[in-house]
Amino acid sequence: MISTDFGRIALYLAILALIAVPLGRWTVAAASSSGRLGRVFAPVEAGILGLSGVRAGRESSWLGYALGLITFNYAGFLLLYGVLRLQGVLPWNPAGIPPLDPAVAFNIAISFVTNTNWQAYSGEAQLSSFSQAFGLGVQNFLSAATGIAVMVALARGFARAETPTIGCLTTDVTRITLRLLLPLAVAVTILLVLQGVPQVMTGTLASVGLDGHAQAIPLGPVASQVAIKQLGTNGGGFYGVNSAHPLENPTAWSNLIEVVAILALPAAMPFAFGRLAGDPRQGRALFLAMLIPFAVFVGLTVWAETTGNPIHHALGLAGPNMEGKEVRFGAADSAIWAAATTAASNGSVNAMHDSFTPLGGMVAMIGMMLGEVIFGGVGSGLYGLIIFAVIAVFAAGLMVGRTPEYMGKKIEAREMTLAMLALIGLAVAMLVPAALSAVLPAGRAAVQDAGPHGLSEILYAYASAAGNNGSAFAGFGAAQTFHAIAVGIAMMIGRYLPVVVVLAIAGSLAAKKKIPATAGTLPTHGPLFIGLLIGTVAIIGGLTYFPALALGPVAEHLSMLLGRTF
Structure with a gap:
């Protein structure tokens, strides 16, 4: 890795x-009933909610919210x-x-509804x-708005006390879509059009390939x-090769715009959560608990891809691993994108992850497995991180012999049972x-490569x-x-089990009293808790998935160092 890679x-x-804090405030404003955004969008929202039959001020219990979301x-x-x-x-x-x-239509429909975009x-x-x-396109907006709405409902669970309700799903989704996602999407669309990304409804682009043959390249609302x-962490591309396609991602500037858009709103969510829950310090702590491991992931991926393949080096082909990468982006920008898109639930690509080095591909897998x-x-x-935070404060409470508390609410057996159900269910689905x-045989028929890389293909997919x-x-x-159906089922479990668990936790917390902090309360906004939370994520993820990773990318990396291929 050279100095320019560190600079990137x-x-x-x-x-x-820099953008996380203002976007977090925007998210809070979008989810709130008052303020400037409320006055601007109120007539449109009132019409939509009226057509939906939603009464102003109506709220649901956690169960009603969950059933409404699933329906x-x-x-x-x-x-x-x-x-x-x-x-x-x-x-x-x-x-x-x-x-x-x-079967493919089923897979795609489940994929876009669950914000997977497989x-x-x-x-x-x-x-x-x-x-x-x-x-x-419609589901890109609605699935993203649904995820943000669940986060808002969870924040209400921490902010409220002795109440049976956590909000109204229809109101939350409407506000988030109109006030946050739509304006941001329009702005990013304009920036991309300025970089040469097409935006038409019909037509083709006539071109002549390097072999001299005429080509008709499809155009559309790209x-x-x-x-x-990107903004909704969806990831499904207009073209089959996604953002590696020169019409989806033609320039270095479009690449920067898109890779920033991938994590713009996920980075803003901790700050929005802290404000909505009534304690902005918690938002800063959660942001750092995300940023620190992500910086490690990016560094490892860039290092692995810019270092290259020792088998190639032995043949006199020194340099970074450029297999499967676009030369207009290079190894470093491709690695940054891969780390970002798999740290987010985005899934877009500007290079082919199958061609990454074993360690580069493993980092991408770890981001998803966590x-x-x-x-x-x-x-x-x-x-999802709040589920780990619940486990972290529970473990800390056991170590010091105190009732676990998080953001003024007791963490008891119900919350722990629900949190573990989410983590176990996710591991089972993978x-x-x-x-x-x-x-x-039906499963193995989809595998392209022999040896540990073939297992990595399967692990990565699920x-x-x-x-x-x-x-x-x-x-x-x-x-x-086989995989179209099995992957679709895995998507549903991975999306809806955590959603129901989180809403149940939100309902449980909203019904509890607020507990004032005392001298014995574990501060959950300082460096100690940030380290504890990161450690909890790493330990649970490591114990759950390391055996599988050892048989796949780790074995492949060791084989590569020995010069062995399959």
Whole structure:
């Protein structure tokens, strides 16, 4: 790694730190009933809520909130599935693209509703402009808004006392979509169009390839799709190769805009949570608990990819690992993107992760296996980290013999049971289908490579699915029926089990009294707790996933050092 690589990492982290606070305040304003944003958007919101049959001021219990969320997402799934199955007769389909296979349509619909955007399809070849804009695009907004709404509901659980309600889902989703996601997406769309990213509804681009043959490159609503896929930590690209495509990501500036957009809102969520919960200091602590491990992840990935492959070096091919990377970005910018997109539940790529070095690919896997909590998806990363925080304060309370407390609320058996249910369920959703895929012929048929890298393909796929990330090792046959269905099930478990658990915790906390801090209360906003929280995430993740990683990327790295290939 050279000095310019350190400079790239430092610049990226500095930009995230600078924009996180103002975006956090914007999120708070978007979720609030008063203020300037409320006055500006009130007429539109009133119309939407009126059509939805929602009465002003109506709130739900945690169970009502959870059932409403699942019902809302299920309706979105049915609508998107219908669009994909009927796209052959729907408008804005100049290429006459036929309907999708039922299993693939199921996979895509589940994927976009759960904020995963797993690409078991090639966008420009299999989806019409209508399917892209009104099918996938709508869910890009709504799935992101749903994640932020759950984070807001959890913050209310900490802020309120002795109350049975945690808010109204329809109101929260409407406000977040109109006041936060839509304006940001419009701004990023304009920036991308200025960099040359297309934004049309029909048409093709005539071109001549290097071989002299004419090409017709499909165009469509690319810039708007890219903007919300990054901001909403969705990740599904308009084109099959995602942001490695020169029309999705044509310049170094567009690359910077997109990679910043990936983590812009996840970095803002801790600050928004702290303000909504009534203690901004907690937000700063949670942000640092995300930023510190992320800086390590970025550094390791950049180091692994810029150091390159020793087998290549022995052949006289010194230099970074450029296999699967775009020369306009290089190894360092590709590695930064890979670390960012797998730390978030984003899944977009500007290079092929299957071609990364074993350690570079392993860092990406670890980011997803930890539950996408560094920084995670919009809203979901923050509430995932709160689950670890609940476990951390419980462990600290046991060590000193005191009742665990977090942000003025007692952490008791109910909260601990729910937290462990979320973590165990996520591990089961990742490891069980991965194990079945490794032993069943239908599962192994999708694997491209032999040896430990083949196992890494499987591990990566199900870590990505259950973590609601959506990226993959490109050689993996994700569109095969076995994996299309199994990955879809893993996505549902990875999304909805934590959501229900977090809302149940929010309801439990909202019903409790506030406990004033005393001399014996563990401060949860200082360096000690930040270290404890990071350690809790690392220990639980390490104990759960290291055996699988040892058989995959670790074994592959050791084999590479010995000069062995498969």
